[in-house]
Amino acid sequence: MTGVELVGVRAAHGTRDVLRHIDLTVARGELLVVLGPSGAGKSTLLRVIAGLHPVSSGTIGIAGRDVTRLSPGERDVAMVFQSYALFPHLTVADNIAFGHRVRGVRRKHARPIAAKAAEVAGCAHLLDRFPHQLSGGERQRVALARAVVREPAVFLLDEPLSNLDGELRAQTRVELRALHDRVGATTLHVTHSRSEALTLGDRIAVVRDGELEQVGTPDDIWRRPGTEFVATFVGAMNLLPADGPWRADAHRVGVRREAVSLADDGIPARVDRVEVVGEDTYVHLRVAGAHAVVARVATADRPAADSAVHVRVHDRDLHLFDYDGSRI
Amino acid sequence: MWRRWGAVAVVAVFLPPLVLLVSGSLHRPGLPPPTTPDLLPDPVTAEGYRLAAELGGLTRATLNSLLVCAIAVPSSVLVASMAGFAMARLPRRVAGAVAALSMVALMVPAVALLVPKFAMFRLMGLTDTLAPLVAPALIATSPLFPLVYYLAFRAVPRELYEACAMEDLTPLRTWWRVGMPLVRPVTAGVGALTFVLTWSNFLDPLVFLYDRELFTLPLALRSLATLDAADFPVFLAGAVLATAPALVVFVVAHRDVRQWRGVR
Amino acid sequence: MSAKDRQLALMLTPYLIGLTALVLVPAVASLGMAFTEYDLIGAARWVGLANFAELATSVPFRAALVNSLVFAAIAVPLRVAAAVGLALLLHRRAPAATTASTAATLPTAVPEIAYGLLWLWLFNPLYGPVNQLLRWGGENGRTAFDTTVPSWLTSPNDARAAIVVMSLFTIGEMLVVLLAARRALPREVHELAALEGATGWTLARRVTLPMLAPVIGLLLLRDTILSFQFSFVPALVVTDGGPPPYSTTYLSLYIYRNAFEYLRYGHAAAATLVMLALTAGAVYLQWRTFHRYRSRYR
Numbered sequence: 022m023t024g025v026e027l028v029g030v031r032a033a034h035g036t037r038d039v040l041r042h043i044d045l046t047v048a049r050g051e052l053l054v055v056l057g058p059s060g061a062g063k064s065t066l067l068r069v070i071a072g073l074h075p076v077s078s079g080t081i082g083i084a085g086r087d088v089t090r091l092s093p094g095e096r097d098v099a100m101v102f103q104s105y106a107l108f109p110h111l112t113v114a115d116n117i118a119f120g121h122r123v124r125g126v127r128r129k130h131a132r133p134i135a136a137k138a139a140e141v142a143g144c145a146h147l148l149d150r151f152p153h154q155l156s157g158g159e160r161q162r163v164a165l166a167r168a169v170v171r172e173p174a175v176f177l178l179d180e181p182l183s184n185l186d187g188e189l190r191a192q193t194r195v196e197l198r199a200l201h202d203r204v205g206a207t208t209l210h211v212t213h214s215r216s217e218a219l220t221l222g223d224r225i226a227v228v229r230d231g232e233l234e235q236v237g238t239p240d241d242i243w244r245r246p247g248t249e250f251v252a253t254f255v256g257a258m259n260l261l262p263a264d265g266p267w268r269a270d271a272h273r274v275g276v277r278r279e280a281v282s283l284a285d286d287g288i289p290a291r292v293d294r295v296e297v298v299g300e301d302t303y304v305h306l307r308v309a310g311a312h313a314v315v316a317r318v319a320t321a322d323r324p325a326a327d328s329a330v331h332v333r334v335h336d337r338d339l340h341l342f343d344y345d346g347s348r349i
Numbered sequence: 350m351w352r353r354w355g356a357v358a359v360v361a362v363f364l365p366p367l368v369l370l371v372s373g374s375l376h377r378p379g380l381p382p383p384t385t386p387d388l389l390p391d392p393v394t395a396e397g398y399r400l401a402a403e404l405g406g407l408t409r410a411t412l413n414s415l416l417v418c419a420i421a422v423p424s425s426v427l428v429a430s431m432a433g434f435a436m437a438r439l440p441r442r443v444a445g446a447v448a449a450l451s452m453v454a455l456m457v458p459a460v461a462l463l464v465p466k467f468a469m470f471r472l473m474g475l476t477d478t479l480a481p482l483v484a485p486a487l488i489a490t491s492p493l494f495p496l497v498y499y500l501a502f503r504a505v506p507r508e509l510y511e512a513c514a515m516e517d518l519t520p521l522r523t524w525w526r527v528g529m530p531l532v533r534p535v536t537a538g539v540g541a542l543t544f545v546l547t548w549s550n551f552l553d554p555l556v557f558l559y560d561r562e563l564f565t566l567p568l569a570l571r572s573l574a575t576l577d578a579a580d581f582p583v584f585l586a587g588a589v590l591a592t593a594p595a596l597v598v599f600v601v602a603h604r605d606v607r608q609w610r611g612v613r
Numbered sequence: 614m615s616a617k618d619r620q621l622a623l624m625l626t627p628y629l630i631g632l633t634a635l636v637l638v639p640a641v642a643s644l645g646m647a648f649t650e651y652d653l654i655g656a657a658r659w660v661g662l663a664n665f666a667e668l669a670t671s672v673p674f675r676a677a678l679v680n681s682l683v684f685a686a687i688a689v690p691l692r693v694a695a696a697v698g699l700a701l702l703l704h705r706r707a708p709a710a711t712t713a714s715t716a717a718t719l720p721t722a723v724p725e726i727a728y729g730l731l732w733l734w735l736f737n738p739l740y741g742p743v744n745q746l747l748r749w750g751g752e753n754g755r756t757a758f759d760t761t762v763p764s765w766l767t768s769p770n771d772a773r774a775a776i777v778v779m780s781l782f783t784i785g786e787m788l789v790v791l792l793a794a795r796r797a798l799p800r801e802v803h804e805l806a807a808l809e810g811a812t813g814w815t816l817a818r819r820v821t822l823p824m825l826a827p828v829i830g831l832l833l834l835r836d837t838i839l840s841f842q843f844s845f846v847p848a849l850v851v852t853d854g855g856p857p858p859y860s861t862t863y864l865s866l867y868i869y870r871n872a873f874e875y876l877r878y879g880h881a882a883a884a885t886l887v888m889l890a891l892t893a894g895a896v897y898l899q900w901r902t903f904h905r906y907r908s909r910y911r
Binding site for chain 3: 492595
């Protein structure tokens with residue numbers, strides 16, 4: 022059973038194509054993170070699913086139903102906006118109950134429903150406040166509660182964590198995952214943060230220039246990046262010509278920083294610079310006289326700058342890429 | 350789709366009075382009442398305009414109006430922009446007090462101040478001169494305009510002013526060399542609205558002027574109101590003459606202001 | 614005070630002088646004049662509360678006061694409702710909407726006196742296009758529904774209606790403010806409402822109008838105060854305060870006539886004070902509303 026199914030979806034802003042040809046299937050109950058740099062079309066993808074942006078062609082299915090021609094209100098989706106979009110003139114309770122009130126539920130019946138959703142999202146103590154009396158984190162919970170209360174077929178979260186700062190963000194990330202596991206609804210979560218994507222998603226869809234680069238589990242994306250773009254966007258990677266220190270039948274060879282180990286024998290290299298980042302240290306090397314490579318090592322084991330070392334990389338840690346940037 | 354038809358309906362309601370104004374002014378004065386509405390006069394004649402200019406002394410009045418505008422509009426814009434700039438650069442507390450005072454002043458109906466203002470100008474011996482008509486320039490014609498400038502100058506990034514301070518520019522020179530060029534669209538809008546208000550000012554000349562030689566255009570038009578209804582093309586012609594400059598300036602300013610999206 | 618601040622204060626001075634000389638001093642002066650009898654020729658004579666006592670029993674003043682309040686009660690809600698309706702209709706940036714909003718603001722830019730002359734003709738029972746239009750399709754000078762046409766300038770209620778109708782076309786200023794306020798509402802809020810299935814009237818009632826409420830409230834109060842103002846020229850030029858005795862004599866016209874036609878400045882100042890008191894009441898209300906809502910709408 023599918024939660025969301027996009028087939029050949031295209032969308033444009035004026036004359037500019039924002040989504041070029043998207044085929045994507047999200048299983049029911051799955052949490053899919055849509056990851057990509059800004060301007061890649063992530064938000065448009067969500068807005069197209071919600072019905073807030075028209076498709077130029079293609080079809081959209083939600084819970085097995087073709088919704089391409091339906092209005093946003095008929096699609097049974099809930100959205101959490103980056104700005105949260107809370108109604109400033111309504112209390113938290115009325116904000117959460119808004120959808121029910123619009124559909125004709127009386128205030129006194131809507132209130133307990135809202136209270137229950139607030140409980141789930143962890144903002145039950147805020148029911149009688151106005152949005153301007155809330156902190157950023159509290160607003161975010163209310164926005165979540167407003168989505169939860171609808172019991173929609175799909176949750177659409179547009180960078181819901183980007184307006185929170187460091188500590189709170191990490192904590193909310195954990196709560197968001199816990200909430201998803203409790204509610205169990207199909208969720209699309211848009212973000213430009215790789216750590217958010219890697220920790221949060223059942224699967225990750227990497228978007229670039231309006232096209233899907235790769236869809237896979239975090240483990241897949243990390244260990245078997247489908248393209249050079251995915252490899253470098255999801256985590257730093259050394260990219261070297263295939264006739265460099267690690268020869269292969271390819272255009273380029275990629276090596277993750279932590280896959281480069283310093284050893285007594287192997288390929289000779291020179292330490293250019295040593296950059297200590299807490300427990301880890303980035304060692305900037307010049308391998309085989311010409312190639313710049315960065316290795317990540319434990320700070321305790323770091324070499325001295327300007328010293329001569331040898332480097333080693335296990336064969337299974339080499340990623341081979343073709344001329345068009347795709348994985349071989 | 351329904352919005353498009355709504356827009357058409359709005360035009361159909363709001364435009365006819367102005368169309369009728371122009372069409373009416375082109376009729377021949379002194380004819381018996383028409384039996385059916387006639388939008389296109391037959392024959393089209395400028396007779397009304399000739400008679401209006403003659404009976405109302407509109408040439409002289411137009412010159413007086415232009416003189417008042419030539420003095421009042423630039424001074425008014427200067428007062429508004431300097432006040433707005435000073436408010437944006439002085440401590441918030443001061444700016445807040447001046448803004449509050451301006452809001453109160455905005456609320457006072459002009460009619461309510463007519464009697465004491467008349468007594469005041471009378472004491473100074475300034476009634477029956479053009480001075481009371483220029484005087485509103487001191488409150489920037491409307492206290493709204495200093496507030497508009499205040500918001501515009503406050504929207505200018507602080508760093509620009511600080512850069513000027515580093516160059517040791519005085520506030521006056523900062524205002525003239527940096528502030529004013531940055532808010533040029535605001536000046537265009539405020540200038541245009543000031544012109545429309547000054548040009549249309551009827552209340553002040555009505556009270557302060559008795560000498561026909563000093564009458565401004567709106568006041569001169571009033572004497573046309575006593576004409577017989579059959580002479581409607583005459584007073585409508587006068588109305589068109591008074592309306593045209595205000596409308597032209599207003600439309601141009603409306604377009605400019607609409608295109609302006611704040612200081613970037 | 615630094616040299617910089619001194620120069621800034623200097624730049625503010627002309628405006629402050631203007632506010633003092635042209636607003637504050639006259640407002641206070643009318644307070645003083647209200648207790649005198651004064652024709653600007655002889656010396657002012659202190660008469661205590663006599664002017665107010667006379668106002669209390671004056672038939673024309675009471676008529677003017679009632680006329681002004683009734684006019685405000687009818688014209689202001691209609692004007693604001695019309696402006697809100699137009700703003701909701703025309704807020705999108707489409708060519709048709711832009712043309713329409715320009716057309717709707719144009720009459721506001723017509724000089725008051727020219728506007729008055731225009732309507733003097735439009736409402737003329739014999740020559741006026743309004744009644745010609747109403748007679749269209751009817752016979753013997755009656756409407757198509759066989760009712761008599763209004764006699765705009767000679768029947769009291771028709772004349773009052775005429776002044777209200779005139780005021781409905783000059784809502785450009787409010788429209789500009791409301792269009793800006795409508796366009797400033799965050800897009801996400803309306804998108805979210807759309808996801809909840811709110812459309813059309815529900816959307817307007819539950820989301821748009823409540824969010825515009827502070828602006829609409831301010832405009833209502835401001836327009837109430839201005840209604841003292843914009844009934845003046847029509848009453849002076851179009852209906853001449855009549856039909857007799859005082860059908861369209863508003864406070865503004867009453868003050869003007871007493872001061873500048875009957876030269877009873879003290880009496881006019883007392884009436885002015887009543888108007889100022891009404892204004893102050895409205896300002897106070899506005900200030901309170903503003904403060905109550907301001908924090909909520911950040």
